[in-house]
Each structure stands twice: as structure tokens, then as C-alpha cells.
Amino acid sequence: MYSALYYGNKDIRIIEKDIPKIGAGEILIKVEASGICGSDVIEWYRRDKVPLVLGHEVTGVIADAGKDVTGHKVGDRVCVAHHVPCNTCKYCIDGHQTMCETLRSTNFDPGGFSEFLRLSKINVKNGIYLLPDSVGFEEGTFVEPLACVVRGQRLAGVKPGDTVVVIGSGLAGLLHISLLKATGVTRIIATDINEKRLDYAKKFGADYVFNAGNKDLNLSETVKEISDGFLADVVILATGAGSAILQGLKSARRGGIVLFFGAADEGAMLPLSINEIFWRTEITLVSSYAGSILDHRLALEFIRTNRINVKDMISERLPMRDIARGFELTAKAQDSLKIIIKPDRLDA
The missing domain is CATH 3.40.50.720 (NAD(P)-binding Rossmann-like Domain)
Known part of the structure; x- marks a missing residue:
């Protein structure tokens, strides 16, 4: 598969790597759309972690499900959360799920700017949401950022x-x-x-x-x-x-x-x-930081019921081969709003 490897806002390299292998309780997602987030272009925040595959505003289709996966099946349309809480620690019990150590250590393998990604067992348990037929893949990429907004306004x-x-x-x-x-x-x-x-x-x-x-x-x-x-x-x-x-x-x-x-x-x-x-x-x-499971569910409901119009916030749709252009536009922060990356086969 192809992935976009981030070194910096002006240095993003398309690489070929193996499709992740899944184990028991895990799921393989075929990525359909990934949004570029404003946090993706904060270079000082990434510099000690590069190179890495970014992309956390993700929707796709379940391509494979490991043993013991229940409630989800191959072919399901989903949006997925990259950071998920444990729901059992002091932070989670006190309603501060986004402060949970588990949430801060979980992530996609490798990232949303790829053709496929693996969801770990806890991500499958606490971070996968079925997309209603009325919600497109592009609209679904807004669930994560809108969840952050839902949480912020609730805390305020x-x-x-x-x-x-x-x-x-x-x-x-x-x-x-x-x-x-x-x-x-x-x-x-x-x-x-x-x-x-x-x-x-x-x-x-x-x-x-x-x-x-x-x-x-x-x-x-x-x-x-x-x-x-x-x-x-x-x-x-x-x-x-x-x-x-x-x-x-x-x-x-x-x-x-x-x-x-x-x-x-x-x-x-x-x-x-x-x-x-x-x-x-x-x-x-x-x-406020990130969004909890409840925030994601509420965000998806706002989008499903058209109470929040996210479709008109999409300013560009780019194939992954043009992802460098997407990062350039996002970093400039001028007329562009949300840029959606659509993974594509570069050798097609």
C-alpha cells in the first residue's frame, strides 16, 4: 500500500509499505477519506516524532476483522477515533477521558494518510462508529474535529x-x-x-x-x-x-x-x-483537549441530522499523490478551510 510519510510541512514523501497485519480483536480499515487537521501542520509539535504517517480524521470501510471481533463486520462504513480512553482510570471516571494515559498512547497503525490502517483491540472497543447511509465518507471526517468542539463547549x-x-x-x-x-x-x-x-x-x-x-x-x-x-x-x-x-x-x-x-x-x-x-x-x-466517546457520538448525530453543515466546509478534495499541496494550503491558513485527502493507487 501507499502512505504519506511526514518529515515537515514542506517535506512529505509518498512511500510504499506492507498492509498492516491484524490480530485477534483487531480490524483493518480501507481508508476512503482523511481530513488534514490544523494540528497536523504544527511543526514544533511533531519535530521529535518525525518521520511519521499522520491523519486522524478518518473514515473508511472494514476490509478485514480479526477473531473475536463482534458488533462489526467486513463492509461496514465507519469513522474511527485514533485516541481512545480506557474508561476505567481516575481521569475517565471523573469525566476527563481525554486526560487518560491510554487515550494519549493509542493511535492508528500507521495513520490516516494511507490506503489501509490497523485498529488495535482497544480502538475497536472504544473508537469505532458506524456511518449512517446518509453520511458520506467526506462528511464523516468531521466527526473527530467536531467532537473536540462539542467537548470544549460543554466544559465551558x-x-x-x-x-x-x-x-x-x-x-x-x-x-x-x-x-x-x-x-x-x-x-x-x-x-x-x-x-x-x-x-x-x-x-x-x-x-x-x-x-x-x-x-x-x-x-x-x-x-x-x-x-x-x-x-x-x-x-x-x-x-x-x-x-x-x-x-x-x-x-x-x-x-x-x-x-x-x-x-x-x-x-x-x-x-x-x-x-x-x-x-x-x-x-x-x-x-479542552480532544473528544470523548460521548462527544464523538454527539458530533456524528449533529452531522447525521444536518443540524451542522460540514459539507460546505470542504474547500479541496485531493488525491494522496497531491497531499503536499494540501499541507501547503493548510499551513498558509488563507482561503482554504477543510482539505480532504482521498487515498489513491499511485501505480494505477
Whole structure:
């Protein structure tokens, strides 16, 4: 089979390797679609692990099932989770499945940017979801990223009547905006420095959009004008830019919540004054990482029922032979949103 081996954003090599062999309780997936995630292009996060085959937003068909596999069969259309929890440790019991050591050590063999991948026994047990006939393979690749968004908003305690500011309108921000709209949030305010992305933010449900690069913009005062004199109930940081973080912290009301969702630059520190931001404000900082089994199931249901339109977020569909182009577009973070890689036979 062919796989895409990642060394860096500008160094991705198509290699040929053996199709993984499966054992008892394991499953072989024929990959039909894999999404390129924004985290895939964070080079500092990968540099000590390269070379490796990336790709964790995956759908496909079960090509083979090992002995003792129950509940799944050859031919099933599925979406699969690369990280899965044990469901028995302290983290899992306390509802923090994404902090589970098992979740952080599990993965695909080799990765979603391949023609085939092997699911280990625990991945089969806790990380495989049947795709309804109404959900296409490409749409199914959004289950994993949307699950992360579902979890983040749940941890942030978002409520329908809230005023929510989403800082950053890339793919993650658009998924947040779409989920906010689907769950009845009354005021959704979105920012970005890219006008095209602000157009997308409007399309997917933002009530107000503002260019964060506008030097005349005072976001906190603007939020007050929109929200009857109050700052935001919840601020979602869907970008890790330092200026955006500071802007977000200043936009949360007393007793409000700031959700740290997007990864920041390597070594980034919080640029804040404890007295100005926290003392007497009761502002809560919340972080979220990945998605639990429940989050994946909820995400799939949002997609199945068309409450969240992910199909229109796909900007490019590329064969694996053009994956370098997909990484280039994702790393530039300009007009492209979600890029889907379709594994292909290079020797066909």
C-alpha cells in the first residue's frame, strides 16, 4: 500500500509499505477519506516524532476483522477515533477521558494518510462508529474535529441565551460557530484578520463579524454595545495568537468563561495582569483537549441530522499523490478551510 510519510510541512514523501497485519480483536480499515487537521501542520509539535504517517480524521470501510471481533463486520462504513480512553482510570471516571494515559498512547497503525490502517483491540472497543447511509465518507471526517468542539463547549458551560465571542474563524472557529447556532445561542460574535474567513463565519451562523486586524476596533466595547452593556458570557479562543488571547481575556464579563481551544506558538505565555483580568472578576479559564466517546457520538448525530453543515466546509478534495499541496494550503491558513485527502493507487 501507499502512505504519506511526514518529515515537515514542506517535506512529505509518498512511500510504499506492507498492509498492516491484524490480530485477534483487531480490524483493518480501507481508508476512503482523511481530513488534514490544523494540528497536523504544527511543526514544533511533531519535530521529535518525525518521520511519521499522520491523519486522524478518518473514515473508511472494514476490509478485514480479526477473531473475536463482534458488533462489526467486513463492509461496514465507519469513522474511527485514533485516541481512545480506557474508561476505567481516575481521569475517565471523573469525566476527563481525554486526560487518560491510554487515550494519549493509542493511535492508528500507521495513520490516516494511507490506503489501509490497523485498529488495535482497544480502538475497536472504544473508537469505532458506524456511518449512517446518509453520511458520506467526506462528511464523516468531521466527526473527530467536531467532537473536540462539542467537548470544549460543554466544559465551558455554553447556554442558549449566552453571548459568545469566537476569536478566530478558521475551520475550528467555524465548527464552534456552527455548533453555537445549532444549540440556540442568541448572540454569536466572530473575529478574524482574514476577510474571507469572516464571510465564512457569517455563512455558518455568526450574527456579527469583525476584523481583528482593524486598529480602530475595541472588541470589548463593541461586545458591550451588542450585548446590552455586558461583555461576553463565553469567549472561545479558536486561535493561539498572543494578541487574540489578550483580546479575548478582555472581552469576558465578570463571572464569564474563557475557553482555550486553539494551540498557541511554542513557548507562548499568557500576556495578562492578574489584578486587571482576575482580581474581583471571577472569570474562569477553561481548556479542552480532544473528544470523548460521548462527544464523538454527539458530533456524528449533529452531522447525521444536518443540524451542522460540514459539507460546505470542504474547500479541496485531493488525491494522496497531491497531499503536499494540501499541507501547503493548510499551513498558509488563507482561503482554504477543510482539505480532504482521498487515498489513491499511485501505480494505477
